[in-house]
Amino acid sequence: MEGISNMKHSGFQGTLLHRIIARREITLLVIIVLLVAAVGIRAPRFLQPGRQLSILNDTIILLMLTLGQLAVILTAGIDLSVASNLAFTGMAVAMWNMMMPGVPMIVLVGASILIGASLGAFNGVMVAVGKVPPIIMTLGTMSVYRGMVFLISGGAWVSAHQMSPAFRGFARFSFLGLPSLVWIGVLTTGLVYLFLNHTKGGRELYAVGDNETAAGFVGVSATRAKIKAFVLSGAIAGLTGLLWVSRYASAQNDTAIGFELETVAAAVIGGVSIMGGSGSVPGVVLGAVFLGIVKNALTVIGVSPFWQMAIQGGVILIAIVANTLMDRRNQARLSMNGVSA
Amino acid sequence: MSVSQRLVKTFVRWEAVLVVLLVGVFILNTSLSPFFLRRVNLLNATYNFMERAIMALPMMLIIIVGEIDISVAGTIALSSTMMGLAMQAGASIPVMVMVALGTGLLAGMLNAVIVLRFRVPSIAVTIGTMSLYRGIAYVILGNQAITGYPRELAAVGQGVVGNTMFPVPLAIFIVLAVVFGVVLHRSRLGRCFYAIGNNATAARFSGLPVDRYKAALFSLNGLVAGFAAVLLTSRILSTRPNIATAWELEVVTLVVLGGVAITGGKGSIYGVLLSVFTIGYLRFGLSLINVPSQVIGIITGLLLVGAIILPGLFEKLSNRMIIDRQLIPEIDSEATATDA
Amino acid sequence: MAEVVRLDDARKFFPGVKALDGVTMSIRSGEVHALIGENGAGKSTLVKVLTGVHSLTSGTVYVDGSSVSFRSPHDSQAAGIAAIHQEASMFPNLTIVENIFMGHHLRKPSGLLDWTTMKTRTSELCGRLSLKIPPDTLVRDLSVAQRHQIEIVKALSIDARVIIMDEPTASLSLKEIKELYELVRKLREAGTAIVFISHKFEEIFEIADTYTVLRDGRFVGDGRVADVTTDDLVRMMAGAALDRLFPERTPNIGDISLRVQSLRQAGVFEDISFELHKGEVLGFFGLVGAGRSELMQSIFGVRGRDGGSVIAGAVELKALRPQQAMKEGIAFVPEDRQEQGVVLDMSIVENTTLASLKAVSRFGFPNRRTELSTTARLAKRFSLRASSLLQVVAALSGGNQQKVVLSKWLATDPRILILDEPTRGIDVGTKAAVHSFIGELADQGYAIILVSSELHEVLGMSDRVLVMKEGRLVAEFDRDNAEAEQVLGAAIGATTAQRGA
Amino acid sequence: RAEGPADDDTLRIGLLVKSLGNSFFEAARDGAMEAAAELGDVEVIYQGPSTPTAEGQIEIIDSLIAQGVHGIAISSNDENALVPAAQRAQRAGIEVISFDSAVAADGRSIHLAPSDDELIGRSQVQAIAEMIDYEGQIAILSASSTATNQNAWIEWMRTALEDPEYANMELVDVVYGDDLSDQSYREAVGLFNSYPNLRGIISPTTVGVAATARAIQDEGLVGQVELTGLGLPSEMSQYVQDGVSQNVALWNPIDLGYAAIYITYHLLRGNVEAEAGAVIPAGRIGDIRVGEGLVAVLGEPFVFDASNIAEFADIY
Numbered sequence A: 001m002e003g004i005s006n007m008k009h010s011g012f013q014g015t016l017l018h019r020i021i022a023r024r025e026i027t028l029l030v031i032i033v034l035l036v037a038a039v040g041i042r043a044p045r046f047l048q049p050g051r052q053l054s055i056l057n058d059t060i061i062l063l064m065l066t067l068g069q070l071a072v073i074l075t076a077g078i079d080l081s082v083a084s085n086l087a088f089t090g091m092a093v094a095m096w097n098m099m100m101p102g103v104p105m106i107v108l109v110g111a112s113i114l115i116g117a118s119l120g121a122f123n124g125v126m127v128a129v130g131k132v133p134p135i136i137m138t139l140g141t142m143s144v145y146r147g148m149v150f151l152i153s154g155g156a157w158v159s160a161h162q163m164s165p166a167f168r169g170f171a172r173f174s175f176l177g178l179p180s181l182v183w184i185g186v187l188t189t190g191l192v193y194l195f196l197n198h199t200k201g202g203r204e205l206y207a208v209g210d211n212e213t214a215a216g217f218v219g220v221s222a223t224r225a226k227i228k229a230f231v232l233s234g235a236i237a238g239l240t241g242l243l244w245v246s247r248y249a250s251a252q253n254d255t256a257i258g259f260e261l262e263t264v265a266a267a268v269i270g271g272v273s274i275m276g277g278s279g280s281v282p283g284v285v286l287g288a289v290f291l292g293i294v295k296n297a298l299t300v301i302g303v304s305p306f307w308q309m310a311i312q313g314g315v316i317l318i319a320i321v322a323n324t325l326m327d328r329r330n331q332a333r334l335s336m337n338g339v340s341a
Numbered sequence B: 001m002s003v004s005q006r007l008v009k010t011f012v013r014w015e016a017v018l019v020v021l022l023v024g025v026f027i028l029n030t031s032l033s034p035f036f037l038r039r040v041n042l043l044n045a046t047y048n049f050m051e052r053a054i055m056a057l058p059m060m061l062i063i064i065v066g067e068i069d070i071s072v073a074g075t076i077a078l079s080s081t082m083m084g085l086a087m088q089a090g091a092s093i094p095v096m097v098m099v100a101l102g103t104g105l106l107a108g109m110l111n112a113v114i115v116l117r118f119r120v121p122s123i124a125v126t127i128g129t130m131s132l133y134r135g136i137a138y139v140i141l142g143n144q145a146i147t148g149y150p151r152e153l154a155a156v157g158q159g160v161v162g163n164t165m166f167p168v169p170l171a172i173f174i175v176l177a178v179v180f181g182v183v184l185h186r187s188r189l190g191r192c193f194y195a196i197g198n199n200a201t202a203a204r205f206s207g208l209p210v211d212r213y214k215a216a217l218f219s220l221n222g223l224v225a226g227f228a229a230v231l232l233t234s235r236i237l238s239t240r241p242n243i244a245t246a247w248e249l250e251v252v253t254l255v256v257l258g259g260v261a262i263t264g265g266k267g268s269i270y271g272v273l274l275s276v277f278t279i280g281y282l283r284f285g286l287s288l289i290n291v292p293s294q295v296i297g298i299i300t301g302l303l304l305v306g307a308i309i310l311p312g313l314f315e316k317l318s319n320r321m322i323i324d325r326q327l328i329p330e331i332d333s334e335a336t337a338t339d340a
Numbered sequence C: 001m002a003e004v005v006r007l008d009d010a011r012k013f014f015p016g017v018k019a020l021d022g023v024t025m026s027i028r029s030g031e032v033h034a035l036i037g038e039n040g041a042g043k044s045t046l047v048k049v050l051t052g053v054h055s056l057t058s059g060t061v062y063v064d065g066s067s068v069s070f071r072s073p074h075d076s077q078a079a080g081i082a083a084i085h086q087e088a089s090m091f092p093n094l095t096i097v098e099n100i101f102m103g104h105h106l107r108k109p110s111g112l113l114d115w116t117t118m119k120t121r122t123s124e125l126c127g128r129l130s131l132k133i134p135p136d137t138l139v140r141d142l143s144v145a146q147r148h149q150i151e152i153v154k155a156l157s158i159d160a161r162v163i164i165m166d167e168p169t170a171s172l173s174l175k176e177i178k179e180l181y182e183l184v185r186k187l188r189e190a191g192t193a194i195v196f197i198s199h200k201f202e203e204i205f206e207i208a209d210t211y212t213v214l215r216d217g218r219f220v221g222d223g224r225v226a227d228v229t230t231d232d233l234v235r236m237m238a239g240a241a242l243d244r245l246f247p248e249r250t251p252n253i254g255d256i257s258l259r260v261q262s263l264r265q266a267g268v269f270e271d272i273s274f275e276l277h278k279g280e281v282l283g284f285f286g287l288v289g290a291g292r293s294e295l296m297q298s299i300f301g302v303r304g305r306d307g308g309s310v311i312a313g314a315v316e317l318k319a320l321r322p323q324q325a326m327k328e329g330i331a332f333v334p335e336d337r338q339e340q341g342v343v344l345d346m347s348i349v350e351n352t353t354l355a356s357l358k359a360v361s362r363f364g365f366p367n368r369r370t371e372l373s374t375t376a377r378l379a380k381r382f383s384l385r386a387s388s389l390l391q392v393v394a395a396l397s398g399g400n401q402q403k404v405v406l407s408k409w410l411a412t413d414p415r416i417l418i419l420d421e422p423t424r425g426i427d428v429g430t431k432a433a434v435h436s437f438i439g440e441l442a443d444q445g446y447a448i449i450l451v452s453s454e455l456h457e458v459l460g461m462s463d464r465v466l467v468m469k470e471g472r473l474v475a476e477f478d479r480d481n482a483e484a485e486q487v488l489g490a491a492i493g494a495t496t497a498q499r500g501a
Numbered sequence D: 001r002a003e004g005p006a007d008d009d010t011l012r013i014g015l016l017v018k019s020l021g022n023s024f025f026e027a028a029r030d031g032a033m034e035a036a037a038e039l040g041d042v043e044v045i046y047q048g049p050s051t052p053t054a055e056g057q058i059e060i061i062d063s064l065i066a067q068g069v070h071g072i073a074i075s076s077n078d079e080n081a082l083v084p085a086a087q088r089a090q091r092a093g094i095e096v097i098s099f100d101s102a103v104a105a106d107g108r109s110i111h112l113a114p115s116d117d118e119l120i121g122r123s124q125v126q127a128i129a130e131m132i133d134y135e136g137q138i139a140i141l142s143a144s145s146t147a148t149n150q151n152a153w154i155e156w157m158r159t160a161l162e163d164p165e166y167a168n169m170e171l172v173d174v175v176y177g178d179d180l181s182d183q184s185y186r187e188a189v190g191l192f193n194s195y196p197n198l199r200g201i202i203s204p205t206t207v208g209v210a211a212t213a214r215a216i217q218d219e220g221l222v223g224q225v226e227l228t229g230l231g232l233p234s235e236m237s238q239y240v241q242d243g244v245s246q247n248v249a250l251w252n253p254i255d256l257g258y259a260a261i262y263i264t265y266h267l268l269r270g271n272v273e274a275e276a277g278a279v280i281p282a283g284r285i286g287d288i289r290v291g292e293g294l295v296a297v298l299g300e301p302f303v304f305d306a307s308n309i310a311e312f313a314d315i316y
Ligand SMILES: Nc1ncnc2c1ncn2[C@@H]1O[C@H](COP(=O)(O)OP(=O)(O)OP(=O)(O)O)[C@@H](O)[C@H]1O
Pocket: B003, C014, C015, C017, C018, C019, C037, C038, C039, C040, C041, C042, C043, C044, C045, C046, C086, C395, C396, C397, C398, C399, C400, C425, C427
């Protein structure tokens, strides 16, 4: 004789199908495929492989930033300073390169990660130790870091001819047919995936965001987890700073301005719960790719530039709502199965 | 000292910090620029931040019930656009104002419907509608600007009350602040807002119409954004789809610097008032001595963080002192008592 | 038997509260040690001290005779102490495996997590509790009872020498409680020390070997359970003897005040019809998961329904809004007080008047004085333990929070009271107060629904008992013919008791 | 407040730019400082919002009014929205002119245009025409869709394209990169994809032209898609030398800032009246003639090509 409570969920044992449908990423994947198909009908060139690569190239930076954002949101935080961090670090390494063109790229890569990570650490320490709510902290550093770009640059830009060829070429030199930018993006995604799913530290981000009190009960330090998340987000922002200025061969004061909300949007579209504790790397990848496709598709199918923002907003809304609805329906269906089983 | 007294103290202390900041801003600015402490300058400076200040009032309520609205700036752009279309269609000023308010209200209601009907987090929804609303303004206006508003319209956003030097927007803000303050702190509604923000489930189980209140607040936020659009349009007597760019985060900043917890359930009108004037006059004072805007950004950013961190530090220190002074001696006396 | 953990003159002060004030306690291996005391006596605080969540203000913790200081739950876990906390301490969005291994994940030599082993271990541990849920089920998809069982599995997973259970049976059904007893006994035999916190005396006498009683954070006494009676314990806890657990009363049943007809919500409850009379206490018994809470929530209007009707007095409650039910005089004390009952960050006063704000307001503005007097009256009635009525509810002990919820609903001046597990987590003294109070209200002509998983309470209080099983009403008993065994049998479904038997 | 400054006052002139942290305006500031140093009794206050918004500029205008400056020279983000604030300044006795990007006529006295709108539009079309042999599809990549000066130039480009010598050229699209590198780059790539036969792009904006050059380079379209536009030599030097763009044009922002200060100065000192036909001496630049609508034109855009861009790259 089985207890009722045990029987209740025998439906969960679940066919493979159930387990797959329960993943809301699938919804998003379907939406993306439909979107690409629709755009492809309108503009067949959009479906060419070269085109896909170029969209990927264009999306990598957003994707990387969103991965950092994911780490922070998982701990029930938010990092609105990523774009400013990116701009600052980008300017800093570009100026370094301008002043000392001989410094090897690998040093600059290390420096960008380090600078970004320190800016992130400042956020993290103040949030975790100083108990400043993340949104307030990063709203603050959003303007502080952005202002610092102005301070170190004196308002001037660093342009292509002031950069060493190695610096200018860093984001786009090709390896096995793909530009380095894409390789770095893929590598970062893999590392973040490994960190979040297969290390203690990564899982602890989920725990802290899900239930901080309970995390405390099992000895998971919320302080350390939050600092880790912000450092990760900062480090990625720093690295993307270098990639950005290298890709566009120009370091400016308003680099990536307004990008912070885009990373949040990509995360939310990717199914990351803004309340913390739930969200996945595949989801974020799809969320960022979705946004990237929307942006690129609109320029390709010849939508009037004046329509682009409205359409982008509308599509984001639809994706978020559809995603939530699907998720809810799956949940309802699963628990229903559980009850009647 | 009970926990509640302690909370009350923290709360009071928060506002105390803001008062100190505001006074500090005044002293600093007065010593740095001879132009700061002139009545006309102090009054005129407010024109520039009153739209955002007014937006902070309903945003405060939205954040207190545990939601957020990122689409306000987009709503302002859209409302101003509609107002401009009405003007071009020959509408009188009152009709134009109604159109702006109506547009804002509709935008707010759409937010409410999506958030509440589909149960999507409001930050996600309003990031979407932020682009949608401003995007519609772009669709309508393209690269055109609407100009040719009647000069009388200027009386709202640029005008003064009667024969005084008192700016109309400031007067409106003060009236609204009083209304919002009374509603939040004295009325049944305000109590319900705090309860919803703290625990929406318990509020619903206590018979409060949680969704209806939230819907009303989103709509109100839109309505007030429509009104802010009237003020802004009247101040610049023209409309472009890119007006009020990035104001959403500035309005949120005003509210959270005012001590309103972003997680909901906590905050006061006094804090928001203080933060409005602290930030407003800090920026004004710094620009009087021609500090570069980016540096002003750094200073306000640090202020935001500092204003949060300092009270916490004080509290920690004073708590340690309370425990030191009150509890330890007691333990000592007991210890000696058992020794004896 | 060997002493594993010893607490010596432990004190824990929160600003303004002395939660522990000179507690001495000795925990031995192979013993079940009951920790008892009224709500707010300091039991949970003691648990948190022993698990490194709180640090002591003064005093010493000894493990194996040497003094230790736990700076975090890690230290305490390393010393072999595990706890099942009173508050929900799970990660709803994570899987069962993760919930069990969070904080002490197993790793492969490479340093990466060893999911395979963790899953196997989980299945193994669940097996010991005869739990059959896939290890990668999300905890948010589990029932309350299942969650509790996972908590127990979690404690097992670290091979603790001391396991502390803070009211572990509060939301378990009888069968699960039985299983828990089994497990506790097994653990005891294996030499584990168990600290068992409960407000239910039957439980203490059934399972515990020794006891420690706390009152107001002070140590009152300890000894062997075999040497004392319930009355002794009650006297130690409350400082005075208690008259009776259930009030004596002669029911005066009047007209029908609530009629539920064929109410159903697909997959949750089906075909529910019953009538509730004025002056009647109608008990709802069932195992955890029988769907009673959901039924009550649906009647009150905070949960949807797929068919059927609810008629209060002469009015049919159609709108799915609690306001309508409240207008017809229905009050509903929900089962989950932290989630559904109280607003933790608001004061006692504000919580108490939350459902009756209109009554204490004039022109839409709450009147401070009326609010205070209303609250003070109710607080006195329930002997609420608080330093001030302006204290935030978060700072109250669980039982006292429950009293605030009861006060809130009495303040609405209801005619029909639906009480869902009103005494869960409440100490005996208060429990008796609540019981006599239910009696009084019924005598005054209130109609009362009492949902409870405590058989004694249902039998002792109700004029009529309805039994639910898997979402259906399966039996009805009058006060006179409600025998414990039959009622329980109907709920479990062992004997096929027919409705109206 | 008294009309006009006293003779022995040091004149305080605000140079209000679209936004701080923009190399173009940093150069204009240098010119303004140079003029101030030459004139002696002028103090330049260089200000601008942190992002290019009209609201931010209005705030600064009000602060300049409050601190009692004598004159303001504005490069505006929105010609209409600044009018009420500019008029407030005028009512306070402040001399308001605009430079680079105009304030509408009722909000300023003189506007110093870097060059004639028609001339800019036509010469850009002529430049791209020469690069593509007067044949093929071209597109325009502009800054924000609300930028007035860009829109005026684009209008003139359209007009010019109706001339018979451009009959074989087709303007296929106008897109907007919002003066953001990533957006401009994406729009440029979008153009390549939408119009496989595209021969040339005109990007009359400094951020846009650099990002487009980068995109052409990245997509391997050098030589296939020609590029011209208005670009800072410092930003474009690399691309012109790499052959991505044969030439770009721009006026000298240093001269622009320099002349703006001279004009304001002479107006304030009462040396000239703000009226059509007035001639204002502007130091090393020589005389500036005020034309119809009180618009003064600085000169013709200067064309930078591989032969000369390097030497300017270090200047601005
Ligand atoms: N974090 C805290 N801050 C302030 N006071 C606290 C805190 N935690 C507990 N208290 C107070 O300490 C006292 C003891 O609380 P505790 O939770 O230990 O009681 P308990 O014996 O577990 O009661 P119950 O049976 O109701 O669970 C109570 O008066 C409570 O209000």
